[in-house]
Amino acid sequence: METKLLEVKNLKTHFNTERGRVTAVDGVFFTVHAGETVGVVGESGCGKSVTAESILRLLDEKSTEYEGEILYKGKNLLTSTINEMQAVRGNDISMIFQDPMSSLNPVYTVGNQIVESIMLHQNVNKKEAYEKAIEMLRLTGIPSPEKRIHEYPHELSGGMRQRVMIAMALSCQPKLLIADEPTTALDVTTQSQILDLINELKVKFNMGTVMITHDLGVVAEVCTKVVVMYLGQVIEESDVRSLFSSPYHPYTDGLLKSIPQLTGDRSKKLHVIEGKVPTLHQVPKGCRFAPRCAFANEKCHDEMPELVQADTSRKVRCWHYKEIFQAGEESPYVSAADSY
Amino acid sequence: MKGYILKRLLSLIPVLFVVAVVVFLIIHITPGDPASVMLGPEASPREVAELREELGLNLPLYQQFTSWLAGVVQGDFGWSIFMNEPVLQSFFSHLGPTLSLAIFAQLLAVMLAIPFGVIAAKRRGTIIDQTFMGGSLIGISVPSFLLGLLLILLFAVQLRWLPVAGYKPLNAGFFLHIRYLILPAIALGAMQAALIARMTRSSMLDILNANYIKTARSKGLREKIIIYKHALRNAFIPILTVIGQTFGTLVAGAAVVETVFNIPGIGQLIVNSVERRDFAVIQGTILLVAISYVLINLVVDLLYGVIDPRVRLNRK
Ligand SMILES: Nc1ncnc2c1ncn2[C@@H]1O[C@H](COP(=O)(O)OP(=O)(O)OP(=O)(O)O)[C@@H](O)[C@H]1O
Ligand code: SF4
Ligand SMILES: [Mg+2]
Numbered sequence: 006m007e008t009k010l011l012e013v014k015n016l017k018t019h020f021n022t023e024r025g026r027v028t029a030v031d032g033v034f035f036t037v038h039a040g041e042t043v044g045v046v047g048e049s050g051c052g053k054s055v056t057a058e059s060i061l062r063l064l065d066e067k068s069t070e071y072e073g074e075i076l077y078k079g080k081n082l083l084t085s086t087i088n089e090m091q092a093v094r095g096n097d098i099s100m101i102f103q104d105p106m107s108s109l110n111p112v113y114t115v116g117n118q119i120v121e122s123i124m125l126h127q128n129v130n131k132k133e134a135y136e137k138a139i140e141m142l143r144l145t146g147i148p149s150p151e152k153r154i155h156e157y158p159h160e161l162s163g164g165m166r167q168r169v170m171i172a173m174a175l176s177c178q179p180k181l182l183i184a185d186e187p188t189t190a191l192d193v194t195t196q197s198q199i200l201d202l203i204n205e206l207k208v209k210f211n212m213g214t215v216m217i218t219h220d221l222g223v224v225a226e227v228c229t230k231v232v233v234m235y236l237g238q239v240i241e242e243s244d245v246r247s248l249f250s251s252p253y254h255p256y257t258d259g260l261l262k263s264i265p266q267l268t269g270d271r272s273k274k275l276h277v278i279e280g281k282v283p284t285l286h287q288v289p290k291g292c293r294f295a296p297r298c299a300f301a302n303e304k305c306h307d308e309m310p311e312l313v314q315a316d317t318s319r320k321v322r323c324w325h326y327k328e329i330f331q332a333g334e335e336s337p338y339v340s341a342a343d344s345y
Numbered sequence: 346m347k348g349y350i351l352k353r354l355l356s357l358i359p360v361l362f363v364v365a366v367v368v369f370l371i372i373h374i375t376p377g378d379p380a381s382v383m384l385g386p387e388a389s390p391r392e393v394a395e396l397r398e399e400l401g402l403n404l405p406l407y408q409q410f411t412s413w414l415a416g417v418v419q420g421d422f423g424w425s426i427f428m429n430e431p432v433l434q435s436f437f438s439h440l441g442p443t444l445s446l447a448i449f450a451q452l453l454a455v456m457l458a459i460p461f462g463v464i465a466a467k468r469r470g471t472i473i474d475q476t477f478m479g480g481s482l483i484g485i486s487v488p489s490f491l492l493g494l495l496l497i498l499l500f501a502v503q504l505r506w507l508p509v510a511g512y513k514p515l516n517a518g519f520f521l522h523i524r525y526l527i528l529p530a531i532a533l534g535a536m537q538a539a540l541i542a543r544m545t546r547s548s549m550l551d552i553l554n555a556n557y558i559k560t561a562r563s564k565g566l567r568e569k570i571i572i573y574k575h576a577l578r579n580a581f582i583p584i585l586t587v588i589g590q591t592f593g594t595l596v597a598g599a600a601v602v603e604t605v606f607n608i609p610g611i612g613q614l615i616v617n618s619v620e621r622r623d624f625a626v627i628q629g630t631i632l633l634v635a636i637s638y639v640l641i642n643l644v645v646d647l648l649y650g651v652i653d654p655r656v657r658l659n660r661k
Contacts, residue, residue, distance in 0.1 A: 110575050112654060
């Protein structure tokens with residue numbers, strides 16, 4: 006089952022704004038295979054949504070420039086025509102967005118919006134499309150879907166709306182699903198229901214999934230592979246298990262230490278990564294994490310490290326990961342942890 | 346829904362009462378005696394005094410007002426001393442041209458302004474956008490009488506494509522009717538069109554950034570469908586507000602345009618009646634215009650519910 010579904014190679018996304026050109030995504034790499042869930046994590050503003058929207062080229066193309074390659078089944082989406090993109094969107098690759106409250110059009114019924122997708126990509130009549138839409142709503146666990154389908158978004162709760170979004174995204178059985186923080190705007194119980202639902206449907210349809218989140222708990226729960234982003238770049242890529250047990254990149258380490266522990270000593274103060282994320286207008290010229298990194302030396306400040314293969318299943322973007330990691334073997338990240 | 350309409354209609358009563366008071370006061374406080382105007386400069390003071398008595402102009406102001414209002418409530422808007430017919434009859438005999446002109450101008454404005462506004466929004470920042478928006482500024486700032494005169498000069502006098510002035514009723518033939526209305530409708534609708542185009546543009550720019558537009562795009566919909574199905578219907582809510590609000594300006598502008606183009610409509614009726622000091626007609630007509638204005642606004646409000654389901658729900 007080693008079919009590469011999506012391959013993102015050195016993606017860069019530049020915006021031409023009134024205040025000059027900013028590069029929100031500057032070196033993103035990852036690969037998604039069929040049936041696999043890849044997590045993309047990082048702090049707010051690190052470029053997760055821009056990455057996701059670049060894949061489907063949803064950003065305003067007048068002010069956006071892309072570089073690199075986004076290969077879907079070997080075809081570069083960045084050089085596809087707009088018609089080819091329209092055939093891929095919603096049909097081969099679907100997307101679920103961060104905020105279910107504003108992602109549905111308020112003036113059309115949910116049925117209208119799902120049916121629109123189905124009729125666009127499938128050769129069915131309106132009646133069949135409605136039946137299919139009801140079936141999809143039922144699949145997402147919406148009670149009495151034949152009634153709900155005639156309702157407007159404002160008549161549904163946030164969780165229900167996200168289910169509608171899922172039903173809509175999956176209505177054409179896409180090969181790849183991009184979920185951009187699909188649960189952040191929801192309450193905790195709804196969050197886990199929605200995650201379970203996505204997981205369940207992913208297995209059912211054997212979809213590849215990109216799960217964007219800032220929550221490492223979500224990654225641990227649903228992902229097989231994870232990509233960590235910092236300030237527009239992928240700084241580490243790894244299988245989930247190795248990442249949690251032995252992170253290579255100092256930033257990943259800090260991120261893991263900042264997860265609240267449910268077990269063990271809870272009186273221990275939560276770890277906080279010192280310093281602030283620089284804005285896109287003042288990106289450091291060397292390693293982007295250098296101003297906040299306890300291991301940074303001159304080289305780090307001057308030269309940007311590339312994302313390199315660290316071992317068979319892992320990549321990292323750090324000049325000193327080997328030394329740091331080896332030193333840490335005996336007492337992981339003592340120096341880093343002590344300095345905080 | 347019925348309850349809502351009834352409630353709205355009842356709430357109009359105080360508004361219309363205030364309009365009635367203001368109109369009445371303005372007319373009766375401004376100098377100029379209708380009796381002497383009617384009888385002409387040669388009339389003797391005695392004749393004038395007799396006519397004043399007959400018209401009830403010697404009664405205290407509040408008595409004149411209450412007797413007028415009592416009539417209005419019963420559907421009697423007074424009697425035109427000049428035309429010697431009920432005010433209501435003069436009103437309706439002049440309504441046709443104004444209605445035709447206003448509807449035509451409004452339609453022209455909406456049908457031009459919305460596509461222009463949409464295109465400007467889609468092409469924002471480009472030469473096209475700047476040209477349209479510059480044009481709309483001209484549309485807002487050039488007064489309708491001046492525009493009317495320029496149009497006459499160019500299309501009627503120079504090019505001889507269209508009649509200089511005048512009016513042909515609908516029953517003289519649809520095309521003839523429209524031919525006479527084209528220039529006045531452009532003169533009257535230009536400002537309306539400019540305002541609607543600007544609102545369409547800014548409202549579309551807002552909506553095109555909405556998340557549900559991104560959703561629509563992520564489904565693979567064509568740009569045309571995204572704009573005309575998903576964006577425009579949402580953008581239409583503030584556009585409708587502008588249409589409703591500027592309808593008053595349109596009615597006021599109609600008076601000017603009717604004078605320029607010599608169209609026998611309500612505007613001309615009011616202007617002529619002011620010259621003739623035909624109090625009953627002025628008061629009655631302005632009140633009737635006010636009534637139609639508020640009724641149109643009610644219709645606009647009801648249209649919100651048609652466009653936006655959220656409004657519908659709140660009114661249940
Ligand atoms: N259209 C745009 N023009 C200019 N800058 C943009 C644009 N869209 C996003 N950005 C910038 O790109 C950066 C990355 O934004 P992005 O939305 O991808 O963050 P994110 O990782 O999804 O964060 P969050 O967790 O808050 O959703 C931010 O600094 C943002 O300000
Ligand atoms: S390259 Fe240097 S600054 Fe960057 S993460 Fe590695 S050690 Fe820290
Ligand atoms: Mg985001």
